[in-house]
Amino acid sequence: MSIDLSVNLAGIRLKNPVIIAAGNHTHDGATIAQVARYGPAAAITKTIVAQPVPDILPCFAQVNGGFLNTVLSTIFPAEQWWKQELPAARQGNDMVIIANLAGRWPEEAADLAAQAEAAGADMIEVPTVCPHMKEILEAMFPGLELPQPGFTDPAPWAEMFAAVTRTVKIPVIAKFSGGFLHNVRDWARAAADAGAAAIDCCDSLGPGLSINIEDGEPWLGGPRGVGGLTGPAIKPIVLRMVMEVAETVDIPIIGTGGITTWKDAIEYFMAGATAVGMATAGHLRGMDAYKKVLDGIGAYLADRNYTSLEDIRGLTLKRLAARRANGRMAITKVVAPTITDLCNGCTLCARVCVFDAIEMVNKRAVIDEVKCYGCGLCVNVCGRPGAMLQPYFDQA
Numbered sequence: 001m002s003i004d005l006s007v008n009l010a011g012i013r014l015k016n017p018v019i020i021a022a023g024n025h026t027h028d029g030a031t032i033a034q035v036a037r038y039g040p041a042a043a044i045t046k047t048i049v050a051q052p053v054p055d056i057l058p059c060f061a062q063v064n065g066g067f068l069n070t071v072l073s074t075i076f077p078a079e080q081w082w083k084q085e086l087p088a089a090r091q092g093n094d095m096v097i098i099a100n101l102a103g104r105w106p107e108e109a110a111d112l113a114a115q116a117e118a119a120g121a122d123m124i125e126v127p128t129v130c131p132h133m134k135e136i137l138e139a140m141f142p143g144l145e146l147p148q149p150g151f152t153d154p155a156p157w158a159e160m161f162a163a164v165t166r167t168v169k170i171p172v173i174a175k176f177s178g179g180f181l182h183n184v185r186d187w188a189r190a191a192a193d194a195g196a197a198a199i200d201c202c203d204s205l206g207p208g209l210s211i212n213i214e215d216g217e218p219w220l221g222g223p224r225g226v227g228g229l230t231g232p233a234i235k236p237i238v239l240r241m242v243m244e245v246a247e248t249v250d251i252p253i254i255g256t257g258g259i260t261t262w263k264d265a266i267e268y269f270m271a272g273a274t275a276v277g278m279a280t281a282g283h284l285r286g287m288d289a290y291k292k293v294l295d296g297i298g299a300y301l302a303d304r305n306y307t308s309l310e311d312i313r314g315l316t317l318k319r320l321a322a323r324r325a326n327g328r329m330a331i332t333k334v335v336a337p338t339i340t341d342l343c344n345g346c347t348l349c350a351r352v353c354v355f356d357a358i359e360m361v362n363k364r365a366v367i368d369e370v371k372c373y374g375c376g377l378c379v380n381v382c383g384r385p386g387a388m389l390q391p392y393f394d395q396a
Helices: 029-038 078-089 106-118 133-140 155-167 184-193 232-248 262-271 280-285 288-303 315-325 348-352 377-381
Strands: 007-009 012-014 018-020 042-044 060-063 066-069 096-100 123-127 172-175 198-201 205-209 226-230 253-256 275-278 358-360 365-367
Touching: 018 288, 029 042, 029 078, 029 288, 066 205, 066 232, 066 280, 078 096, 078 106, 106 123, 106 155, 123 155, 155 172, 155 184, 184 198, 184 232, 198 232, 226 232, 232 253, 232 262, 232 315, 253 262, 262 275, 262 288, 262 315, 275 280, 275 288, 280 288, 348 358, 348 377
Parallel strands: 018 042, 018 275, 042 096, 096 123, 123 172, 172 198, 198 253, 253 275
Antiparallel strands: 007 012, 060 066, 066 226, 205 226, 358 365
């Protein structure tokens, strides 16, 4: 069976749904061309600004379940991107190049966008709020005083974004911040009203802190050693945000946040995403992480006889609609799981059962229905699909 992994992102065809998000693997044209060999369909440049500043070093730190960074933007002048980096990025590949850029005021943002379009960028991405930008810039420029990042009122950013969409003919993407975790619907409406062709959800959460216990120093540089949090730790939050954006506006979504395996990507598609953005996995596991996710997506679709991502996109939204229609929004009656012949006796379920309701008999899980609370954790951790069934929800 032929599997079609191509997607339509705001009128631009991508050969597959994997996009390299702004990060170290898109910090210059040569690196973008290198990462293209691993199969992703598009790459988003590090943020291009009119006046770049050097990174605060050290700028990267791994934490349990995630990654901290103090990187703000590219360290190259915008002119270098137009004349050198964008042409270099296209050498020997067919990747779609998305120029991420930020202006200090609407006119500057619009001017950068016009230059990016003239230089051949296929799309433009405009970020919203960086959680550690204020602290880093004030440290770099003594005497500078910036307001706290604005997470509640999208109007000032929407004015800048609209200036960009009015200036260029290519699609413009809104890059959301993880700081919108409580009001992402408001930002989605504002972005759509300002002309967003797509929404990338989302950038880092934070700022967060990690400390070297040998000397008490934060692992990162800067006044307090804090940085933006990315990676698997933020995925459950961003996944919910993507779902809410999909429920609110009818424009394509790039789900970005904690995609480490192909399973993570599938969850984003089911929540309503058209494509997925990856960065942290490449930093920590190398460029081959992108190819593994891409290959896994194709294998998943083939194994289940799907022909394209349209077969699963938004599936979770449909399941939730079925819950509402069937009156199954708040279930309080215990339903103990059923163990099938697929159980291989791995003992994972028994180890996580805090109700002591599972024991292993002849290398097979057995449920004590009197003790079982119906919490669902055993089904969730089971490593063999179909070995444990718990039909709480009618999926008809």
